[in-house]
Amino acid sequence: MTGFHYGYGYPPQATSARWEWLPRYPSRKTTHPLEILLLTSEVPPYFRGGLGRHVDRLARYLMSRGHLVHVLSPYPADDRLPYPVSSLDLFIESLPLNLGHQTVVHVHDIGLWPQGSILANALHSPLLTTWHTLYASWVQHVSLIPEAQTMDFERMVLGAGGYHIWVSQFLLSEAQAFYQYHSASGHDWVIGSGISFPQVDFSAEVKGFPDLLYFGRLEVEKGIDWIFHALSGLISRNRHFQAVLCGTGSMQEQIRSLIHMEGWTNNVYAPGLIGDSELARYLSTASLAVLPSRFEPFGLTALESMASGVATIVGPAAGYREFALPGLNCLQATDATALMDMVQYLLSHPDRRRELGHRGAQLSSEWNWTKIGQKIEDVYHRILATGDFVATREDKL
Structure with missing residues (x-):
């Protein structure tokens, strides 16, 4: 299976x-x-x-x-x-x-x-x-x-x-x-x-790489297809757009092939499985994180992302309801087009990103x-x- x-x-x-x-x-x-x-x-x-x-x-x-x-x-x-x-x-x-x-x-x-x-x-x-x-x-x-x-x-x-x-x-x-x-x-x-790692300093001055961060298993239920639909529009509008997709799974080779086929080798990096220190570095500098799962029993990666203080866009997975309050501590995309629009909106509204990051970081006290x-x-x-x-x-x- x-x-x-x-x-x-x-x-x-x-x-x-x-x-x-x-x-x-x-x-x-x-x-x-x-x-x-x-x-x-x-x-x-x-x-x-x-x-x-x-x-x-x-x-x-x-x-x-x-x-x-x-x-x-x-x-x-x-x-x-x-x-x-x-x-x-x-x-x-x-x-x-x-x-x-x-x-x-x-x-x-x-x-x-x-x-x-x-x-x-x-x-x-x-x-x-x-x-x-x-x-x-x-x-x-x-x-x-x-x-x-x-x-x-x-x-x-x-x-x-x-x-x-x-x-x-x-x-x-x-x-x-x-x-x-x-x-x-x-x-x-x-x-x-x-939460499995300490809160990241979301007030770090060096921000902007990557523009978009994903970390988790690379499976269809994680909304990877939505991410690639969004990337197509985002990269076509900004040839300097940068995304990092971390993790392994059944879609890993398909993702790497698609990156090469689309000519995105300078825009999208898929490093595979990474450790805590490397993930912390990405979370401390990323503009935003996207975790658009359609199915999550709980959604630990989204909780970690939000609690680290990075603005996070989640998907419609019902497991997120345990901690996600769309519009307050995160945004929630219901389809691929909405995901792309939300990424563009947050990239052009840094104050809104900071607001979501601050509210998400408050989860660290409840879910430790x-x-x-x-x-x-x-x-x-x-x-x-x-x-x-x-x-x-x-x-x-």
């Missing part, structure tokens, strides 16, 4: 990268330490999208609070990480009967849910699943024919019991619509992701990892307080 996959079985790409900067965490230790098993297909330096950064930051937060953290993954990790990363399969094979603390099994990739269920049942621990995306919703928004096997798998996970975190209210609503999922009181929470981590930590304690440690109802598996 182009553009969508649960991580297990699809090795993410290694990068040097998106974990150079670390957020500040509270130094105050908890008086009730827990043992947390985080199951993920993405762990530094192997990232595909926001999931890996989310798990990395969560693990660091939990450790700062004094919890014992085990990150379990099918893939290897960087040996410089401050938390232990173990092979998921080997951990299951050598499973200790009692890890010594109250334990929560927290799955972050639905493809690893079966292994999480095995661990939770063996340890008599609650099973918590964070839904970072939903296949049924994705196929509808990219107009593809759904695969019955994947739909059945999602339906099975939702019907098997346990606890769920949804990265947006939109994603929970989609599960309710597609699978008639009934959210149970005390079993479902909506908690988004946190201390607040997000506290919310997830509270979920752990709430689950354990129920005493319901049966992770799944086996009759529904």
Whole structure:
């Protein structure tokens, strides 16, 4: 399936990268330490999208609070990480009967849910699943024919019991619509992701390169076709127009070929996957950022862009509703022509760009990892307080 996959079985790409900067965490230790098993297909330096950064930051937060953290993954990790990363399969094979603390099994990739269920049942621990995306919703928004096997798998996970975190209210609503999922009181929470790097100084005097910045996966649902439609008009009107499109994905080679075919090699730069320091440089000097996704379960890159203080144009993706207020802290394009018009408008109105940047930067205080981590930590304690440690109802598996 182009553009969508649960991580297990699809090795993410290694990068040097998106974990150079670390957020500040509270130094105050908890008086009730827990043992947390985080199951993920993405762990530094192997990232595909926001999931890996989310798990990395969560693990660091939990450790700062004094919890014992085990990150379990099918893939290897960087040996410089401050938390232990173990092979998921080997951990299951050598499973200790009692890890010594109250334990929560927290799955972050639905493809690893079966292994999480095995661990939770063996340890008599609650099973918590964070839904970072939903296949049924994705196929509808990219107009593809759904695969019955994947739909059945999602339906099975939702019907098997346990606890769920949804990265947006939109994603929970989609599960309710597609699978008639009934959210149970005390079993479902909506908690988004946190900002993964410090706020950029948007008052930097050196501005203007690039005119337009995009960073994220290069997939059709990200609105890449809208960007190229806009670029066609923008470059034809200003032969000095500069754009930088950062990221990798199924459209990467197509994008590079199109740049050469259109004769835009002096106007559009597609560097591939970049690290935090290079992204920070672009965010501090770019005139504006465009992230015109048609589908986003949450929209972490847009949140990072807005919170860094750069004027941002988003697309119609419903996940943006968690933090985007079109007209106040961002602009929202509903089609390719509107995107081009908004870029031209902002480039010719620097005061409006600064206004959007200042308002977007205020998101950094609400979506930092201390607040997000506290919310997830509270979920752990709430689950354990129920005493319901049966992770799944086996009759529904």
